[in-house]
Amino acid sequence: MEDSLHNLRHGDQPKIATLDIPELYQCVHCGLCLNQCPTYRALRLEPESPRGRIHLVKAAADGRIELNERFKEHLYLCLLCRACETACPSGVQYGHIAETARAVIGPPGSKLGRIILNLAFTQLLPFPGRLKILFGVLRLYQRTGLQRLVQPLLPRKIRQMDAMLPAIPQRRSQANAQVLSAIGPRRARVAFLNGCVMPLLFGDINDATVRVLQRNGCEVVFPKGQTCCGALNTHNGETSSAKEMARRNIDAFLTAGVDAIIVNAAGCGAAMKEYGHLLGDDPDYADKARRFSSLVKDAAEFLAQIGLAGKLGELRMTVTYQDPCHLAHGQRVRSQPRQLLQAIPGLKLVEMNGSERCCGSAGIYNITHAEMSQQLLQEKMPAIAATGAEAVVAPNPGCMLQLRYGAQKYGPNVEVYHLMDLLDRAYASGESSPANEG
Numbered sequence: 001m002e003d004s005l006h007n008l009r010h011g012d013q014p015k016i017a018t019l020d021i022p023e024l025y026q027c028v029h030c031g032l033c034l035n036q037c038p039t040y041r042a043l044r045l046e047p048e049s050p051r052g053r054i055h056l057v058k059a060a061a062d063g064r065i066e067l068n069e070r071f072k073e074h075l076y077l078c079l080l081c082r083a084c085e086t087a088c089p090s091g092v093q094y095g096h097i098a099e100t101a102r103a104v105i106g107p108p109g110s111k112l113g114r115i116i117l118n119l120a121f122t123q124l125l126p127f128p129g130r131l132k133i134l135f136g137v138l139r140l141y142q143r144t145g146l147q148r149l150v151q152p153l154l155p156r157k158i159r160q161m162d163a164m165l166p167a168i169p170q171r172r173s174q175a176n177a178q179v180l181s182a183i184g185p186r187r188a189r190v191a192f193l194n195g196c197v198m199p200l201l202f203g204d205i206n207d208a209t210v211r212v213l214q215r216n217g218c219e220v221v222f223p224k225g226q227t228c229c230g231a232l233n234t235h236n237g238e239t240s241s242a243k244e245m246a247r248r249n250i251d252a253f254l255t256a257g258v259d260a261i262i263v264n265a266a267g268c269g270a271a272m273k274e275y276g277h278l279l280g281d282d283p284d285y286a287d288k289a290r291r292f293s294s295l296v297k298d299a300a301e302f303l304a305q306i307g308l309a310g311k312l313g314e315l316r317m318t319v320t321y322q323d324p325c326h327l328a329h330g331q332r333v334r335s336q337p338r339q340l341l342q343a344i345p346g347l348k349l350v351e352m353n354g355s356e357r358c359c360g361s362a363g364i365y366n367i368t369h370a371e372m373s374q375q376l377l378q379e380k381m382p383a384i385a386a387t388g389a390e391a392v393v394a395p396n397p398g399c400m401l402q403l404r405y406g407a408q409k410y411g412p413n414v415e416v417y418h419l420m421d422l423l424d425r426a427y428a429s430g431e432s433s434p435a436n437e438g
């Protein structure tokens with residue numbers, strides 16, 4: 001640690017800023033978080049641990065070290081998986097510390113890289129129409145064979161990113177009505193977050209989630225004017241655009257008069273549950289943001305709370321479950337998805353060793369820190385193989401893409417499902433089972 005501080009003091013980009021983070025002073029340096037931290041487990045270096053990063057941020061806040069590129073690298077090698085928060089007996093909210101520090105220092109890397117990220121966060125993610133055009137172009141790039149021609153010519157890093165690009169489906173989410181009725185007696189009125197890339201990459205999963213909600217007696221509304229949750233912005237120091245996106249969502253959803261706001265992507269749910277914190281100093285939105293956050297529920301959390309209704313048919317399969325970090329650590333939702341899986345007749349759930357450990361996806365981390373991301377993925381895939389399961393369930397789009405890539409590149413050759421997809425299949429199987437015929 002002292003070596004690291006020495007290098008930071010002598011960095012070539014001195015930039016002292018005052019960081020005002022009360023959570024910094026809650027850490028008692030016990031170290032109980034260290035072995036839960038993926039970067040510390042991989043590198044065994046204190047500055048790549050939660051305790052080390054807290055120490056660095058505190059030193060910066062006290063003006064003892066400079067906020068140079070090296071400081072940024074330590075802060076950004078962190079996956080923001082928040083496993084350290086689950087492990088911490090003092091309740092240190094490391095996520096708040098890292099996000100506040102990142103908002104002060106901005107992203108690392110070249111000027112061009114920072115400009116591209118800034119454009120993506122502020123000019124792309126908040127605008128569904130622009131994202132749709134981009135994905136349309138990428139689909140053409142894949143379908144016309146251009147990708148196969150161009151890929152070998154790309155620089156290594158870009159080639160790696162290109163190889164991770166999933167096949168972009170033509171079919172997009174059908175869930176674009178304003179209101180869909182409950183099937184059977186109405187038990188709740190809920191609003192659904194479409195998400196930014198979910199309708200473009202996983203439209204079928206959005207549709208499956210909505211069908212499952214309807215079958216569970218939910219009237220589902222899709223508030224107009226909703227936008228991306230802003231999670232990637234918050235995680236990458238783009239706080240002002242994240243706040244703007246949060247305000248747009250609050251305006252769109254709070255007028256819908258719903259019992260809950262349902263999210264089927266763990267990272268989005270975690271970010272939306274934090275709007276109260278994000279807008280805590282905004283006099284016009286602080287109260288509304290807290291109210292909004294109190295309504296946000298992960299789809300599994302909500303369904304486990306109201307109890308599954310209707311007939312689930314058999315799915316004869318053995319699956320294992322990967323806890324998305326922002327569901328397990330960010331929202332402390334671990335038992336509910338398992339409970340729902342175990343409710344499916346014929347399905348066998350086999351626990352995976354280290355299911356709560358990050359798969360290396362972490363938003364755009366698998367692009368910005370490909371090496372560490374791949375290292376974590378290479379640890380994850382044998383853990384999946386050891387379960388003997390034919391499929392892995394991971395209710396978060398980033399984890400699904402990462403695990404599909406892992407299955408293809410490292411094996412085992414498992415299917416990767418979203419929990420809502422399996423529930424939807426089980427309901428469909430229930431409908432077509434002999435007991436329901438005639």
Ligand code: SF4
Nearest residue numbers: 037078079081082084
């Ligand atoms: S958020 Fe994850 S990677 Fe970052 S310090 Fe905590 S445990 Fe380590």
Ligand code: SF4
Nearest residue numbers: 027028030031033088
């Ligand atoms: S973050 Fe929590 S677990 Fe980690 S060293 Fe500080 S007090 Fe201990």
